[in-house]
Amino acid sequence: MLTRTPQSSExxxxxxxxxxxRPIAPALRGYGTAHQRMxxxxxxxxxxxxxxxxxxxxxxxAKFADHIIPRCLGGSDDRSNYQPLCRDHALTKTGKEGxxxxxxxxxxxxRLAEANEVKP
Numbered sequence: 026m027l028t029r030t031p032q033s034s035e036x037x038x039x040x041x042x043x044x045x046x047r048p049i050a051p052a053l054r055g056y057g058t059a060h061q062r063m064x065x066x067x068x069x070x071x072x073x074x075x076x077x078x079x080x081x082x083x084x085x086x087a088k089f090a091d092h093i094i095p096r097c098l099g100g101s102d103d104r105s106n107y108q109p110l111c112r113d114h115a116l117t118k119t120g121k122e123g124x125x126x127x128x129x130x131x132x133x134x135x136r137l138a139e140a141n142e143v144k145p
Contacts, residue, residue, distance in 0.1 A: 055096065064090035067107045074111035089115035095122055 051057070067090050077085040087109030094100030110118065 059102065060090070063102065063104065063107060067104065068109055071109045073109065074114055075108045076114040077111055085111045088112055091115055091118060097126070 051060075068087060072087060074082075074085045074087045077083065089110045089112065091108050091110045092100045092102075093106050093108050096102070100106050
């Protein structure tokens with residue numbers, strides 16, 4: 026239940042609380058057995074973070090199988106679209122992609138609202 030604090034507004038009271046405690050299972054997001062097999066194969070072939078090697082940071086072990094082009098933007102599940110990343114690089118890339126998607130959604134909503142206001 027939301028409670029009103031001195032800095033909250035009426036608008037804040039209408040928002041639903043985000044459910045941080047219930048992560049969606051990877052298999053439900055499309056990362057099932059096939060992804061796990063590809064992850065193991067890729068990390069066996071290329072065990073070090075690709076970004077760290079490009080930056081000259083040496084052989085930092087990779088823990089994440091990252092899609093170079095995100096699946097939500099049309100990226101495939103082919104081996105050529107995977108890259109091994111360390112935790113730091115994976116989190117940085119995921120954060121940038123999330124910010125990009127939020128910004129695109131905001132722009133789309135603004136354009137839609139603008140188009141609805143202009144109707145004669």
